[in-house]
Amino acid sequence: MTICPQCGAENEDDIKNCKSCRVNMYWAFQHYAELASLREANQLPPRPQSTSFLVETSKKIDDGPTVDWLRSTIKKFGFKGAGKKVCTTAE
Amino acid sequence: MLEVLPKIAKMQASYALGKPLALPMNITISVSYRCNSRCKTCNVWQRPNDDFTIEEYEKTFESIGRDAYWFTFSGGEPTLRKDLPEMVAAAYHYCHPGVINIPTNGIQDKIIPERIERVLQAAPNSEVIINLSLDGIGVKHDIVRGVKGNFERAMRTYAGLKALKGRYKNFTLGVHTVISNFNVDEFENIYAFVRDELKPDSFISEIAEERVELDTVGMGITPPIEKYQPVIERLQEGIRKAEFGDVSRITPRITQSFRDRYYDIVKRTLVEKRQIIPCLAGIASAQIAPNGDVWTCCIRAESVGNLREHNYDFKSVWTTAKAGELRRSIKAGECYCPLANASYTNMLCHVPTLTSVAIDVAKGTIGATLSPANRGKSAKLRELPVINATGEALIDNRANSNDKVASK
Numbered sequence: 001m002t003i004c005p006q007c008g009a010e011n012e013d014d015i016k017n018c019k020s021c022r023v024n025m026y027w028a029f030q031h032y033a034e035l036a037s038l039r040e041a042n043q044l045p046p047r048p049q050s051t052s053f054l055v056e057t058s059k060k061i062d063d064g065p066t067v068d069w070l071r072s073t074i075k076k077f078g079f080k081g082a083g084k085k086v087c088t089t090a091e
Numbered sequence: 092m093l094e095v096l097p098k099i100a101k102m103q104a105s106y107a108l109g110k111p112l113a114l115p116m117n118i119t120i121s122v123s124y125r126c127n128s129r130c131k132t133c134n135v136w137q138r139p140n141d142d143f144t145i146e147e148y149e150k151t152f153e154s155i156g157r158d159a160y161w162f163t164f165s166g167g168e169p170t171l172r173k174d175l176p177e178m179v180a181a182a183y184h185y186c187h188p189g190v191i192n193i194p195t196n197g198i199q200d201k202i203i204p205e206r207i208e209r210v211l212q213a214a215p216n217s218e219v220i221i222n223l224s225l226d227g228i229g230v231k232h233d234i235v236r237g238v239k240g241n242f243e244r245a246m247r248t249y250a251g252l253k254a255l256k257g258r259y260k261n262f263t264l265g266v267h268t269v270i271s272n273f274n275v276d277e278f279e280n281i282y283a284f285v286r287d288e289l290k291p292d293s294f295i296s297e298i299a300e301e302r303v304e305l306d307t308v309g310m311g312i313t314p315p316i317e318k319y320q321p322v323i324e325r326l327q328e329g330i331r332k333a334e335f336g337d338v339s340r341i342t343p344r345i346t347q348s349f350r351d352r353y354y355d356i357v358k359r360t361l362v363e364k365r366q367i368i369p370c371l372a373g374i375a376s377a378q379i380a381p382n383g384d385v386w387t388c389c390i391r392a393e394s395v396g397n398l399r400e401h402n403y404d405f406k407s408v409w410t411t412a413k414a415g416e417l418r419r420s421i422k423a424g425e426c427y428c429p430l431a432n433a434s435y436t437n438m439l440c441h442v443p444t445l446t447s448v449a450i451d452v453a454k455g456t457i458g459a460t461l462s463p464a465n466r467g468k469s470a471k472l473r474e475l476p477v478i479n480a481t482g483e484a485l486i487d488n489r490a491n492s493n494d495k496v497a498s499k
Contacts, residue, residue: 006309016137016306017306017308017309018309021309022308022309023308023309023310024134024137024306024307024309024310026134026137027131027134027306027310030131031131034131034273035131035272035273035310035311035312038272038273039272039311042272042314042315042317042318043315044272044311044315046311047311048301048309048310048311048313050301050308050309051301051364051426051427053391053425053426054301054302054303054308054390054391054426055308055309057303057308057391057392057393058303058306058308058309060393061303061306
C-alpha cells in the first residue's frame, strides 16, 4: 500500500490518483511537500478544496479505456514509460 | 473579423435552444500529450499517446469547414510534432480560420523557429499567434518548468521567432505566464522582464487552475485571490498604459479591451465561484484531444464522442446525446472556471461585454473607462446585471461596483 502524501489515505501501489483526494500520486511525491509549505505561508489550508464537479469528473478517468494500460505501466516502469503509444479508443 | 458576427448570432441562438445550430467557432486541437517539460503545475505528459495522424486531421478539418474562426493547436508541446505545419496547412485549406494560436515551451530552440516559419507560410491570411511560456526568470523558470536550461533555450527560441517578425505580417509574438502558488511572488519580476527586455506584441497571464485534462485536480496550485488580485490589477494597469502591442491598430485594441474584461471575469470567478457570464463551451467552443475525443472544454475533459468512431465527422460527434447532456449541465451552471480560451468566446457571445468593448474601441480609450473619474457608457455596460447561467439568479452587481468605486 502507498500512503497519499497529501491526505494520508491508503492506496494501492499502482494507482495514478489518490482514491480519496484525487491528487496525482506521482506529482504528490515530487511536489506536495513544497506546495504545502507555500500554502501554509499563504495562510491556506494544506489541502485544497477542489470543486465537486472537478472531483466527480476526475473520478471518471478511473473507469476510462486507458486505466488498465496506465496501471500496468506504472507497475512496470514507474512513470518513465507513461508516454508510450497506446490505443485509447474502444476496439 | 466582421465575419464572426453572423456566427455569434448562431451561437446565441444555439445556447438559447440548448442544441447546436452551427459548429463551434473556437476549436482547440490538442495535437499530442507528449511534452518535454515537467511543470509543477501540469501532469499532461503522463497521459497515454494515441495521436491523430495528419490524414485523420485532414478528414476532421474537412468536416468542420468554415464554421470555426479561431484555432488553437496545443498539447503537450505542439512543436514536438514534426507535422505541425502540415496540420496548420490542412486547417487553413479546409477552414480558413481568422486566428491560429500556438503555445510553446521554447525548449527545442534549434527547431521551433524553422517549424513556426513553415506554419506562417502555411496560413498566410490567418493571424498566427505564437505564445512563449514564461513562468519565471532564469533558474526560477527552470525550477517551475522542471527542465534545466529551459530559460536559456526559451530565450534563444524567442530571438529566433522575433527574427521572423519583419518577414511575416500575419505573425503576433506573445508571452504567456501561468501564475500558480509556485511563482505568484515572482510576478512583478516576470512582468518587468517581459515589458523591458522581451517587448512582445502581447503578454497574457492565466491563473493555474485545476483541470481534468492536465490531471491537476486536488493539487491546490491556484493562488489565493489576495495574492492574485494585485497580479490582475498590474495586468490591467498595463492595458491602460498600453505597455504591450501597437494599440494604434484596431485589432490589438480590440484584443486588449477583451483582455481587460477577461481579467475582471477571472477576479469575480475566483471570489463568487460561479459562471460570471454564460458559458458557451459545448456550443461556441470545443476541444479535440490527441486521440480524437471531442470535449466541450479541457476543464471537464469529458468526451462527447470520438471522431474515429464517427468517421471523422465532427458534426456527428457534436450532436450526440452525451454532448446534449453536457450542454445542459454547463448551462445549468454546474461548473465554472476562469479558462481563458473559453472565456474569450463567451465574451464575444455576451452582448453587454461585446457592446462595451465596441464602445471602448470606438472611443480609442481602452483603459480610461477603468478610471472612476471617467465613467462613460462602456463603463456602465460593464456593470450590467449579469445573469447566472442557471437562469435562477439575477445578480445586480451595480451596487457592489458602486461601493467599490466609492471606497476608492
